[in-house]
Amino acid sequence: MKTLRLSNFGLRGFVGESLTPSVALDYVSAFAAYIERGRVLLGRDPRASSPMLHAAAVAALMSAGCEIEDFGVCPTPILQFYAPRRAAAGAISISGAHHAVGWNTLMLVGPDGGPLDPAVGEQVLDGFHAGAFADCDARFIGMRREVRDYADSYFDTLAQLVDAEAIRAARYRIIADPAGGAGCAFLEPWARRFGVDLITVNGDPTPFPARDPEPRPRTARSIASLMRPLGAAAGFVFSSDMGRVSLVTEKGEPLSEEMTFALIADHILRHRPGPVVTNCCTTRAIDDLAARYGALLIKTPVGQAHVIAALRDEAAILGGEGSGSAALAAFSLGFDGFLVMTLVLESLAQSGATLSERARTLPRYAIVKRSVPCGPGEGYRAIERVRAKIERETSDRWDETDGLRVDDEDGWVHVRASRTEPRVRVISEAHDRGVAEERAERWIHWMEIDS
Amino acid sequence: MKEPLKVGVAGVRGVVGASMTPRVAASFAQAFGVFLGRGAVVVGRDTRPSGVMFERAVVAGLQSVGARPLMVGVAPTPSLLMAVPTAGARGGIAITASHNGAEWNAMKFIDRDGLFLSPARADELLDLYHQRDFPLVAEPDLQPERPMEGVVEKHLTRVLNYVDAAAIRRRRFRVAVDACNGAGAPWIEVFLRDGLGCETVVIHGEPTGIFEREPEPLPAHLTALGRAVVEHRCNIGFAQDPDADRLAIVDECGRPIGEDYTLVFAVAQVLSAHSLGPVVVNLTASRAVDEIARAAGCPCIRTRVGEIHVSAAMVHHGAVVGGEHNGGVIVPAIHPCRDSFTGMALVLERMAATEKRVSEMRAEIPGYHVAKIKIPMALSETVAALRRLRKRYVDRHPILLDGIFLDLGESWVHIRRSMTEPVLRITAEALTPEEAEALVERFRTEIMVGPQPNGNV
Structure with a gap:
C-alpha cells in the first residue's frame, strides 16, 4: 500500500490505493469549510488522474458554497501568482509535480499565494479528521467559472521584474x-x-x-x-x-x-x-x-x-x-x-x-543523494541507529531541523525519513565525490535496514 | 435525522447539503460502477444548480473504479434512459429529483436495457454501496469523460416518427407550455413548433433549475399556465415537471383537467389509432383506462406504483401503452419509460383526429373524478397504519399489491406509502369530485383518529 500523506499544506497519495475520490472530497470539504464560501482558484496538470481529482474538488467546493475560478490546466506557480491578485481566499493545485505515474497531490494555497499557513492547515486537518464539513443547501451551491487567457498578465509582471530588454x-x-x-x-x-x-x-x-x-x-x-x-x-x-x-x-x-x-x-x-x-x-x-x-x-x-x-x-x-x-x-x-x-x-x-x-564561478561540491527503501515507520528508527553510531563529540555540529545533519569542514551528511514513502533519504556533500559517496554508504550501513 | 436520505428502488434521494452530499453521490457512483463492471456509463441531469455539483462527484466516483463517463449534460430523464442502449453503455445515472422541490436532488440508476434498475438489481447495488469496498483502478486504467451529443434530438425524432406528425401540423394548434424551468425547456420549441407545427407560448422556459412554480404538475400549481392559455387563446396547455417525464394538461378554458387524465387520453389514442394490445397501468390510475381497454377488447393489467414496476410489466406483457396516474405516459414502441413528449404528441394527435376541444375530450370520460392527499408519516408508522386497514377491510377483498386498494363499486380508494418521501398517500376516484373528496377525507380521519361510527364504506 502506497501511503497517504496528509499535511497542513496538501494531500498526496497513490491513485487507486490511498488517494481516492472520497479522501479528496473530504480533504477539499475541510478546506472549503475554512474558506467559508470565499473565492477559490483551481488548477490542474494533464496527468490521467487529475481530471478525476479535479471533479471531486469542484463538487466539494460547490457544496460548501465556494466561488470557483477554474484555471484549467495551469502550472502551480501561475496559480500561486494569481491567488493574491484575484483576491482569492485560497487555491488548490492538483498536480503529480515531480512524482512518478500513480502519484498525485492536492496542494492547498493560502490567500497570499504561499502554501497554507501551518496553523490554518492544522485547522483544515482537524476538520478532515472530525468530518466537520459545511455543505450548503440547494440555494447556496457555489458556482464554477472558467478563467482563460490569464498567461499574458502573468508574463507582463514577470517582464517588469527583470531586464527584459x-x-x-x-x-x-x-x-x-x-x-x-x-x-x-x-x-x-x-x-x-x-x-x-x-x-x-x-x-x-x-x-x-x-x-x-x-x-x-x-x-x-x-x-x-x-x-x-x-x-x-x-x-x-x-x-x-x-x-x-x-x-x-x-x-x-x-x-x-x-x-x-x-x-x-x-x-x-x-x-x-x-x-x-x-x-x-x-x-x-x-x-x-x-x-x-x-x-x-x-x-x-x-x-x-x-x-x-x-x-x-x-x-x-x-x-x-x-x-x-x-x-x-x-x-x-x-x-x-x-x-x-x-x-x-x-x-x-x-x-x-x-x-x-x-x-x-559558483562554489561547487560533489553531492550524492541516496534513497533507501525501508519498512513502514522504520525510517525514524533507522535514523535513531545512525544517531547512536555517530561520535558524541560531534554533537555540537548536529542540526536536527529536519532529520539529522552533521557538518565538518569538508562537507556534511544529512538523513531524513521521507514523508510520502517508506524510504530514508540520505544526502552527502563533499569537495571530493569519493568522500561524499563513502560517507553516504557508511550512514546507510549504520541504518541497518534489511532489504 | 430531520432530513433523511431516502435510499431505495427509485435510487437515492435527499435534501442537498443535509443528507444528499457530493460524498454520498461519489460513493454511490463508485458502487454503481463496480456493479456494472468496467465500461461506459451515461451521465445526465436536470437543470437544478446542485446538479452540476453532483455531476462532478459522480464523474470522480465512476472514474475511480474504471468506468468511462459519457456526459450528456442537461436532458430529460426519458432521453437519458433511451441513450443507454443507444450508446451501448453498461448503464446510466440520471441526476434529478424529478418533481421534488429545489431543495432536493437524487440519483436514479439506469440498467443497460434503458430501464431503471429492477428492485432485485437495486438491492444488489445497495449491498455493494454498504460494503464500501470498492476495487479502485490504477492511474493508467482511468478512463477520461467524453461528451455524448444528440441524445435529446434522437429521443424527439422517435416520438415524431411514432405519431402522425403531418395530421398534427395541419391543425396548426396554438399550445401553451409550462416547462417548469426544467430539462424539457431547451427543446420544447424545437419539438412543438418545428416538429409538430404548433404555435407555442412558453412560460417558465428558462432552463435555470430555479423553479418559478411548484415543480409537481398538480392543478393547484398550474394557474399561470391557465392564464397563459386564456390570454393567448391556446387550444391546450401542457405542464412538465423538472425532468420532463410527467405531463399535466390544461384545457382551452385554462382549467387543469388533473394529471390523472393525461394517461387516459394517451391510452385512448394509442388503442384507437396505433395498435391494439395489453395496457399496463399502476393501481392508482383512473378506472377510465379499464373502460377504454375493455371497449377496445384489450386486457388491462395493474401494477404497483412506480415507473420501474409499470415498465417491467409492459415489457413482460408486450403492452402497447400504459403508464402512471401522475401524468406518466409510456409507449414501449418509443421506449418503455415515462415521457412528457410522447404524452404531448399523443394528446395533440387525438385532438387532430377527433377534432374536439380538450374540454370536450374530458367530458367524454364522465363519472371519473380523482381526489388525493398525502399525510406526513414515518415509514414505521405507515406500515402499522396499512396493517390496521388491511385487517379491518379483509372481508372487502382489498388488493394488497401496493398498500391497500379498495374497490367500492362506483368508486375506489388506494392508500399506500410513498417510495420517495415519508408520507402516506390516499387517492380516491368517484362519480363526482365531492364524493372523491369525501372518501379521501373519511380515510384520512380513519387513519389519524380511528374508525368512525357512521363510516362504513
Whole structure:
C-alpha cells in the first residue's frame, strides 16, 4: 500500500490505493469549510488522474458554497501568482509535480499565494479528521467559472521584474523540456514575450509524464545531446507542475539540480544582498554565497511550505531548495520555474557569459543523494541507529531541523525519513565525490535496514 | 435525522447539503460502477444548480473504479434512459429529483436495457454501496469523460416518427407550455413548433433549475399556465415537471383537467389509432383506462406504483401503452419509460383526429373524478397504519399489491406509502369530485383518529 500523506499544506497519495475520490472530497470539504464560501482558484496538470481529482474538488467546493475560478490546466506557480491578485481566499493545485505515474497531490494555497499557513492547515486537518464539513443547501451551491487567457498578465509582471530588454536583445535559443506537464501551453507565450528562440522537447501535454518528472542530471540527458547540435545557450528541464528546474549548459553538460538555486542566489544577492531562505539539506554553495555577499541565511525543514513560510515571516527576499526551485518574494510566494528560467537568461545577458562559464564561478561540491527503501515507520528508527553510531563529540555540529545533519569542514551528511514513502533519504556533500559517496554508504550501513 | 436520505428502488434521494452530499453521490457512483463492471456509463441531469455539483462527484466516483463517463449534460430523464442502449453503455445515472422541490436532488440508476434498475438489481447495488469496498483502478486504467451529443434530438425524432406528425401540423394548434424551468425547456420549441407545427407560448422556459412554480404538475400549481392559455387563446396547455417525464394538461378554458387524465387520453389514442394490445397501468390510475381497454377488447393489467414496476410489466406483457396516474405516459414502441413528449404528441394527435376541444375530450370520460392527499408519516408508522386497514377491510377483498386498494363499486380508494418521501398517500376516484373528496377525507380521519361510527364504506 502506497501511503497517504496528509499535511497542513496538501494531500498526496497513490491513485487507486490511498488517494481516492472520497479522501479528496473530504480533504477539499475541510478546506472549503475554512474558506467559508470565499473565492477559490483551481488548477490542474494533464496527468490521467487529475481530471478525476479535479471533479471531486469542484463538487466539494460547490457544496460548501465556494466561488470557483477554474484555471484549467495551469502550472502551480501561475496559480500561486494569481491567488493574491484575484483576491482569492485560497487555491488548490492538483498536480503529480515531480512524482512518478500513480502519484498525485492536492496542494492547498493560502490567500497570499504561499502554501497554507501551518496553523490554518492544522485547522483544515482537524476538520478532515472530525468530518466537520459545511455543505450548503440547494440555494447556496457555489458556482464554477472558467478563467482563460490569464498567461499574458502573468508574463507582463514577470517582464517588469527583470531586464527584459537585455534578454530580448541577446536573442537566445534555448531548449525546454516540460515533461508533457502543466507548463506545455505556456512556454510558447513566454518565449514570445522574451524574444527567445524556443525549442521544446516533450512539449505536448500527456496523461502520463513523458519522462521521469523529477529534474535531475539523469533526466536531462534527453536534451543534453541536443545542446551543441542545435546551438542552444541553455537547457531547462522542468517538473510536471513547473515548480522545479534543472539546467543544461550550452556544451551539453547537465548541471546538478543543486546548481539551479545556487545560480539564482548568486544572481540576486550580488545586486541585492537581502535575507535568503533554504532548507537544511541544500548544497553548501548557498552558505558560501550568502557569506560572499554578506546576506543572512535562514534554514528550514525540507519542503516548499517551510521555505516559503520563512520567506514570508522573516521578510526575506529569496527562497529556494536544492531540488531546483526558487521564489522571489517581490514576485510570488511560489517556487516558479518560469521565474528561474527568466532569471537565468537575465544573468547570462547581463554578464555576457555562457551558462557553463557562469556555473564555473559558483562554489561547487560533489553531492550524492541516496534513497533507501525501508519498512513502514522504520525510517525514524533507522535514523535513531545512525544517531547512536555517530561520535558524541560531534554533537555540537548536529542540526536536527529536519532529520539529522552533521557538518565538518569538508562537507556534511544529512538523513531524513521521507514523508510520502517508506524510504530514508540520505544526502552527502563533499569537495571530493569519493568522500561524499563513502560517507553516504557508511550512514546507510549504520541504518541497518534489511532489504 | 430531520432530513433523511431516502435510499431505495427509485435510487437515492435527499435534501442537498443535509443528507444528499457530493460524498454520498461519489460513493454511490463508485458502487454503481463496480456493479456494472468496467465500461461506459451515461451521465445526465436536470437543470437544478446542485446538479452540476453532483455531476462532478459522480464523474470522480465512476472514474475511480474504471468506468468511462459519457456526459450528456442537461436532458430529460426519458432521453437519458433511451441513450443507454443507444450508446451501448453498461448503464446510466440520471441526476434529478424529478418533481421534488429545489431543495432536493437524487440519483436514479439506469440498467443497460434503458430501464431503471429492477428492485432485485437495486438491492444488489445497495449491498455493494454498504460494503464500501470498492476495487479502485490504477492511474493508467482511468478512463477520461467524453461528451455524448444528440441524445435529446434522437429521443424527439422517435416520438415524431411514432405519431402522425403531418395530421398534427395541419391543425396548426396554438399550445401553451409550462416547462417548469426544467430539462424539457431547451427543446420544447424545437419539438412543438418545428416538429409538430404548433404555435407555442412558453412560460417558465428558462432552463435555470430555479423553479418559478411548484415543480409537481398538480392543478393547484398550474394557474399561470391557465392564464397563459386564456390570454393567448391556446387550444391546450401542457405542464412538465423538472425532468420532463410527467405531463399535466390544461384545457382551452385554462382549467387543469388533473394529471390523472393525461394517461387516459394517451391510452385512448394509442388503442384507437396505433395498435391494439395489453395496457399496463399502476393501481392508482383512473378506472377510465379499464373502460377504454375493455371497449377496445384489450386486457388491462395493474401494477404497483412506480415507473420501474409499470415498465417491467409492459415489457413482460408486450403492452402497447400504459403508464402512471401522475401524468406518466409510456409507449414501449418509443421506449418503455415515462415521457412528457410522447404524452404531448399523443394528446395533440387525438385532438387532430377527433377534432374536439380538450374540454370536450374530458367530458367524454364522465363519472371519473380523482381526489388525493398525502399525510406526513414515518415509514414505521405507515406500515402499522396499512396493517390496521388491511385487517379491518379483509372481508372487502382489498388488493394488497401496493398498500391497500379498495374497490367500492362506483368508486375506489388506494392508500399506500410513498417510495420517495415519508408520507402516506390516499387517492380516491368517484362519480363526482365531492364524493372523491369525501372518501379521501373519511380515510384520512380513519387513519389519524380511528374508525368512525357512521363510516362504513
